[in-house]
Amino acid sequence: MNKAFTKESEDDEEEGAPSAPALPAGTRNYMTRRGFDTxxxxxxxxxxVERPNVVQIVSWAASNGDRSENGDYIYGKKRLREIDRRIRFLIKRLESAVVVDPAEQEHTDQVFFGATVTISDVQDGAEQTVQIVGVDETDASAGRISWIAPVSRALLKARExxxxxxxxxxxxxxxxVVEIRYV
Known part of the structure; x- marks a missing residue:
């Protein structure tokens, strides 16, 4: 089919893009300093680094002539759109971020954002340590869970x-709740 009859736009690709973790309506984008810095x-x-390198590749590929069958050009443009989409996302998240330093928490006897909590499952006694962090810094394998996760919401304001x-x-x-620490 002739390319003139196909619809190609950035909007089409953004619809299929994986969505970022959403914040509940009317809430702030809380983040630890480590998450903000990351x-x-x-x-x-x-x-x-990445965007300038891809722009250079696309520029070189465009200078080679026919762009319709030029893989470097086509995939470079696609990668450039992905990078630009991620840049827009990161800028929005950083602009809306409220950085919370867990070490400055006043009520250290209760669980709040940034707390590192050791918990024990009442049924089997298995202990686990988790840190309550922002939506953009979650990593279950490292024990960092989002403050909007069900377990975090249950733990908020709890005491040892x-x-x-x-x-x-x-x-x-x-x-x-076995132990609460703010590091």
Whole structure:
């Protein structure tokens, strides 16, 4: 089919792009300093290193002539759109970020944003340590869970020795707060 009869636009690709973690309506984008610095570093890397390199490749590929069958040009342009989309996302997230320093928490006897909490499953006694962090810095394998996750919401304002219940995908769970730290 002739390319003139196909619809190609950036909007089409953005619809299929994986969506970023959404914040609940009317809430702030809380982040730890480490999370903010990580996103800022990624933005700087994209702006100062990756994007200029891809622009150089696309420019070189465009100078080779016929662009319709030029793989370097086609895939370079696609990568450039992906980079630009990520840059826009990072800028929006960083602009709306509210950086919270866990070390400055006044009420260290309760669980709040940034707390590192050791919890024990009441049923099997398994202990786990998690840190409550921002939506953009979650990493379950490292024990960093979002403040909007069901387990985090259940833990908020709890004290050492408290038991909390929450609905998990596997059903109701009950956890005991063993230790609260702010690092």
């Amino acid at each position: 996103l800022k570093h990624e933005l700087d890397q994209l702006l100062k 020795g408290d038991c909390v219940r929450f609905m998990s995908p596997a059903g109701w769970r009950e956890l005991e």
